[in-house]
Amino acid sequence: xxxxxxxxxxxxxxxxxxxxxxxxxxxxxxxxxxxxxxxxxxxxxxxxxxxxxxxxxxxxxxxxxxxxxxxxxxxxxxxxxxxxxxxxxxxxxxxxxxxxxxxxxxxxxxxxxxxxxxxxxxxxxxxxxxxxxxxxxxxx
Numbered sequence: 001x002x003x004x005x006x007x008x009x010x011x012x013x014x015x016x017x018x019x020x021x022x023x024x025x026x027x028x029x030x031x032x033x034x035x036x037x038x039x040x041x042x043x044x045x046x047x048x049x050x051x052x053x054x055x056x057x058x059x060x061x062x063x064x065x066x067x068x069x070x071x072x073x074x075x076x077x078x079x080x081x082x083x084x085x086x087x088x089x090x091x092x093x094x095x096x097x098x099x100x101x102x103x104x105x106x107x108x109x110x111x112x113x114x115x116x117x118x119x120x121x122x123x124x125x126x127x128x129x130x131x132x133x134x135x136x137x138x139x140x
Contacts, residue, residue, distance in 0.1 A: 023038075026108045030104050031101040031105040037072060040058060040072060041072070041098055043057040044092045045094050045099070048092060050086075051090070054092060059136065076095055077094065078093065078094060
């Protein structure tokens, strides 16, 4: 029996890069947004968010999220409003344009997941979702 490939970290990086490039190309064509912006819009669309909460959901530093939020606000996809309890915080919400961008990119996401399912097979897809989800939630 062949020894399992010990280059898992490299393979994950390589796969993530290829998938991100392909997803960015498709998301930009469909809605004028990148896959990173799509993730932010999904997170904000779940009932609004502060920048700190968004950073936590995306697993990024607040400084990186601040720059992304500025671009999303400038593009008219997200707006900032007063926080109901914290006077220094703002709440991010999708604008109508942000909601429309998510609607335009939904078929791209479905197509992407269908392609992943075709490549991995049903059991492989399910195991990959579970495994990558555990990796994403684990502490490093």
